[in-house]
Amino acid sequence: MPGTHIEDLSQHVGGDVELHGWLYNKRSSGKIRFLLLRDGTGVVQCVMMKGNISEELFASFDQLTQESSFSVKGKVRKDERAPGGFEIELSALKIHQIAKEYPITPKEHGVEFLADRRHLWLRSARQHAIMRVRHTIIKAIRDFFDGRGFTLVDSPILTPNAVEGTTTLFETEYFDLGKAYLTQSGQLYAEAGAMAFGKVYCFGPTFRAEKSKTRRHLSEFWMVEPEVAFNDLNDNIELAEEFLEYIVQTVLKNRAEELKNLERNTTFLENVKKPLARISYDEAVEILKKKGVAFEWGNDFGGTDETVISEQFDRPVIVHRYPAKIKAFYMKRDPLNPELALAVDVLAPEGYGEIIGGSQREDDLDVLLQRIAEHKLPQSAFEWYLDLRRFGSVPHSGFGLGIERTVGWICGLDHVRETIPFPRMIYRLAP
Ligand code: NSS
Numbered sequence: 192m193p194g195t196h197i198e199d200l201s202q203h204v205g206g207d208v209e210l211h212g213w214l215y216n217k218r219s220s221g222k223i224r225f226l227l228l229r230d231g232t233g234v235v236q237c238v239m240m241k242g243n244i245s246e247e248l249f250a251s252f253d254q255l256t257q258e259s260s261f262s263v264k265g266k267v268r269k270d271e272r273a274p275g276g277f278e279i280e281l282s283a284l285k286i287h288q289i290a291k292e293y294p295i296t297p298k299e300h301g302v303e304f305l306a307d308r309r310h311l312w313l314r315s316a317r318q319h320a321i322m323r324v325r326h327t328i329i330k331a332i333r334d335f336f337d338g339r340g341f342t343l344v345d346s347p348i349l350t351p352n353a354v355e356g357t358t359t360l361f362e363t364e365y366f367d368l369g370k371a372y373l374t375q376s377g378q379l380y381a382e383a384g385a386m387a388f389g390k391v392y393c394f395g396p397t398f399r400a401e402k403s404k405t406r407r408h409l410s411e412f413w414m415v416e417p418e419v420a421f422n423d424l425n426d427n428i429e430l431a432e433e434f435l436e437y438i439v440q441t442v443l444k445n446r447a448e449e450l451k452n453l454e455r456n457t458t459f460l461e462n463v464k465k466p467l468a469r470i471s472y473d474e475a476v477e478i479l480k481k482k483g484v485a486f487e488w489g490n491d492f493g494g495t496d497e498t499v500i501s502e503q504f505d506r507p508v509i510v511h512r513y514p515a516k517i518k519a520f521y522m523k524r525d526p527l528n529p530e531l532a533l534a535v536d537v538l539a540p541e542g543y544g545e546i547i548g549g550s551q552r553e554d555d556l557d558v559l560l561q562r563i564a565e566h567k568l569p570q571s572a573f574e575w576y577l578d579l580r581r582f583g584s585v586p587h588s589g590f591g592l593g594i595e596r597t598v599g600w601i602c603g604l605d606h607v608r609e610t611i612p613f614p615r616m617i618y619r620l621a622p
Pocket residue numbers: 354355375376377378399401407408409410412414416417545546547548549550589590591592593594595596607
């Protein structure tokens with residue numbers, strides 16, 4: 192059954208192949224009929240010529256409806272005019288199933304209509320391009336860390352404690368042990384991994400009960416989180432720069448066709464090379480003030496603030512040293528100004544906002560105990576984490592990159608809902 196795949200047709204020019212797939216579209220003009228077959232790797236037109244094939248075979252054209260499943264045999268011809276550059280001179284056809292009237296037609300549909308049919312919408316050319324870019328981003332991420340001596344140490348999803356504040360926790364009952372929470376970030380466990388293996392990353396789904404209905408927020412999203420023993424904030428920033436360069440340049444190289452189909456202007460993506468732009472929080476606030484934004488030092492940046500800041504740069508901008516007050520309990524304070532945390536965010540250009548958040552971690556036991564108390568967190572739930580400071584504590588740093596925001600930025604999409612196969616948002620849990 193396997194047959195050939197459309198993306199490999201260039202190796203079969205002049206030869207006979209068998210292809211399996213679904214009907215993307217069809218058209219006819221007089222004695223010639225075209226079936227557009229989609230197989231998940233591409234779309235190819237299969238040509239049926241009256242007189243060259245049996246009446247019965249020629250008539251099967253009429254039976255096939257959009258998304259009907261079928262297999263064809265035929266000769267591969269190179270044809271510059273054909274979509275994809277090849278066509279199949281059809282000689283045999285086997286129908287697997289005639290599809291019922293397909294709800295998604297080539298006409299425009301509203302986004303809610305499509306989102307309700309996400310299981311079918313994934314078959315569309317645009318979604319196909321986005322998912323292939325997502326795949327390549329994820330592969331680039333793994334290749335990057337695997338090629339640099341990092342060990343994959345995955346974090347649990349059911350956890351007894353919060354990482355990123357207590358307001359966005361999803362809660363569930365956990366047998367006789369009380370409450371469990373869906374993880375907001377694998378970081379705390381990655382820190383344990385770093386003390387065991389030096390350089391680690393975890394990569395998995397993370398959850399936030401975000402009440403906000405924005406184009407950047409999902410309640411379930413994927414995050415990759417490297418954590419490195421003996422890295423300080425500066426080492427962390429350099430790792431983030433090298434990492435982003437690798438991801439973006441890999442996508443530009445391997446997914447040019449998909450980016451073209453998405454009509455992505457790649458000028459700014461080509462600029463994603465080390466060193467990126469670097470500013471402090473204070474400098475970012477200055478930018479906002481110069482642009483006439485009413486912003487008070489000490490606040491966190493909102494979506495529009497991030498857009499204004501990032502619009503000043505033609506590549507991602509690294510913003511470091513935020514007021515400690517607005518950042519998580521585990522961040523180390525700047526020894527030169529204890530009001531600041533050794534935090535780092537990376538804002539994508541063109542208004543895509545924050546894609547990376549990270550920091551150097553507090554490595555002193557007593558200071559960390561004090562922070563846990565200040566943040567009113569239950570110390571007992573963090574005893575294991577505090578052990579990392581009791582037994583051979585060292586400076587260490589890491590960050591988290593959100594996959595969906597990265598896909599949205601690289602593909603040039605205006606909402607994260609199209610960046611993940613089945614999005615979960617405040618108002619969407621299905622399909
Ligand atoms: O909250 S973060 O800024 N940082 C952390 O969770 C750290 N514990 C990571 C670490 O240092 N290991 O989230 C990191 C990234 C952020 O920059 C976004 O790209 C993404 O995770 N993120 C989200 N993406 C989609 N939807 C939501 N709700 C979301 N929240 C964060």
